[in-house]
Amino acid sequence: MNTHQLEIFFYVAKYLSVSKAANHLCISQPAVSSQVKKLENIYNIKLIEKNGRGIRLTYTGEQLYERIHQFFTTTIVDVESLLKNSNYLKISGNYLMTQFIVPEIIGGKGFLDKSDKIIVKSMSSFSAMDELKKEYCDLVLISSSEVVMPPVEFIVTELFDDEIVFISKGDLKNGISSIIVSESKREIRSLVKNKMEHITDLPLTVVETTQDAIANIRINNDCGTFVSARFLKYLKKEFHYISTGIKIKFYAVYRKESPQNITIQKIISQLKSSII
Numbered sequence: 001m002n003t004h005q006l007e008i009f010f011y012v013a014k015y016l017s018v019s020k021a022a023n024h025l026c027i028s029q030p031a032v033s034s035q036v037k038k039l040e041n042i043y044n045i046k047l048i049e050k051n052g053r054g055i056r057l058t059y060t061g062e063q064l065y066e067r068i069h070q071f072f073t074t075t076i077v078d079v080e081s082l083l084k085n086s087n088y089l090k091i092s093g094n095y096l097m098t099q100f101i102v103p104e105i106i107g108g109k110g111f112l113d114k115s116d117k118i119i120v121k122s123m124s125s126f127s128a129m130d131e132l133k134k135e136y137c138d139l140v141l142i143s144s145s146e147v148v149m150p151p152v153e154f155i156v157t158e159l160f161d162d163e164i165v166f167i168s169k170g171d172l173k174n175g176i177s178s179i180i181v182s183e184s185k186r187e188i189r190s191l192v193k194n195k196m197e198h199i200t201d202l203p204l205t206v207v208e209t210t211q212d213a214i215a216n217i218r219i220n221n222d223c224g225t226f227v228s229a230r231f232l233k234y235l236k237k238e239f240h241y242i243s244t245g246i247k248i249k250f251y252a253v254y255r256k257e258s259p260q261n262i263t264i265q266k267i268i269s270q271l272k273s274s275i276i
Contacts, residue, residue, distance in 0.1 A: 005039040008032055009047060010072045013057055013065040015215045054220060069208075073123060074136070089260045091120045091267075092128040093141030094184070095211040096227075097250065100234045102141065105274045106267055118263075124209045125184045132253060138260045139267070140253045143184070143228060145191075145246060157252045157268055160275045164188055164246040165232070166199060167239040168217060168224030177222040178203040182210040188226045192244045199224065 011021035012032060022029045040047055047061035057065060091098065098120045106118075123131070125142035132140045132154070143162070164185070170176055179189060179202050186206055193200045207213050213225040217239075228248060232241060252268045254261070 005035045006068055007072060008035045009039055009061075010065065010068055012036055012048065012055075013061060014212060015219075016055055016057075017215070017219050018055070020215055020219070074121070074127075074131070088117045088119045089139065089263050090137040091118060091139045091141065092123055092131045092137040093120075093139075094125050094128065094143055095122050095209055095214075096143070096231055097141035098122040099211070101230070101271070101275070102267075105270055122209070122211060124182060127208075129253065132255070135255075138254060138258050139264050141250070141271075142253065143248050143250045145188070145248050153256055154253050155256055157272075159250040159252055159268070159271050162248050162250065163229045164226050164244045164248055165229045165241045166192075166196065166224055166226055166244055167231070167235075167241045169221040169239055170224070172224070172240050172242050173198065175222055176202060176224050178205060178220075180205045180207060180213045180216045180220075180223050180225050182206070182213050182225075183208055185210070185213075185226045188244065188246060191246055195245060196242070 008021065008025065008027075011024050012018055015021055015024070018029050018032050018036075022032045025032070036047065045060050046058050047064060048055050049058055050056075091102065093102075099122050102120055121131075121137070125140075125144065128137070128140040128142055131137045133151070141159075145164070166172070168176055176199060179199065181188065181204065183206055186204075189200050189204060205216075207216065210225070210227055214227065214231075214235075217223045217225050226244065228250075229241075229243075232239075252264075252271065254264050258264060
């Protein structure tokens with residue numbers, strides 16, 4: 001089995017876009033399409049098909065994506081960490097925290113000691129908590145519209161409050177035909193039903209992470225999603241947005257007996273003092 005072809009298919013499925021997969025892998029779009037086609041031909045199957053101006057996964061494509069997802073998002077990174085240095089502090093968390101806020105705040109010159117080595121992985125809040133329970137990571141940074149109640153061996157620290165907004169490239173009043181949301185925000189649509197009736201009755205597609213949802217609405221102008229309002233700082237006025245009135249909290253969660261607790265406390269302190 002050609003794992004390179006599987007990797008290419010994984011990113012096509014993740015973004016539901018050949019061009020986005022090509023950009024992520026730093027290869028050409030024809031190369032992406034060619035490798036996916038070769039994978040289909042080897043096993044005489046169909047993994048992706050046209051869907052209007054975009055693409056979608058076939059039933060077989062969805063099944064394959066589910067089976068290889070953990071390998072390409074978690075296993076490879078964990079193996080790399082083990083081989084390089086077992087003393088790395090491993091942080092798992094949602095897209096906003098791991099890809100925007102953490103690099104901005106702890107990436108500053110002189111904040112961490114030279115001995116502090118960190119690996120940051122982006123995933124859903126649900127997956128991050130699962131990794132902490134399995135001791136695959138040391139610290140998780142997540143969001144929730146409800147109070148987080150972890151097992152007793154974990155410590156929870158509230159970092160900051162925020163609000164959920166609905167974003168889209170299209171006209172928010174008349175140009176939205178469907179909603180794409182992350183698993184953690186599946187219930188938001190029902191919570192805003194009275195305030196946003198023109199949106200809450202639309203078809204709903206659930207993807208694993210907010211990163212997946214944003215990637216999809218970037219290429220589908222008639223779709224929208226629910227995100228933390230703090231995303232607006234980083235999306236460079238790319239989307240129109242409307243407030244939902246739904247409050248959300250961000251948390252840091254870690255094990256009480258973690259050997260990395262000194263560095264964890266340093267990171268939490270910096271996060272709390274830097275976010276206004």
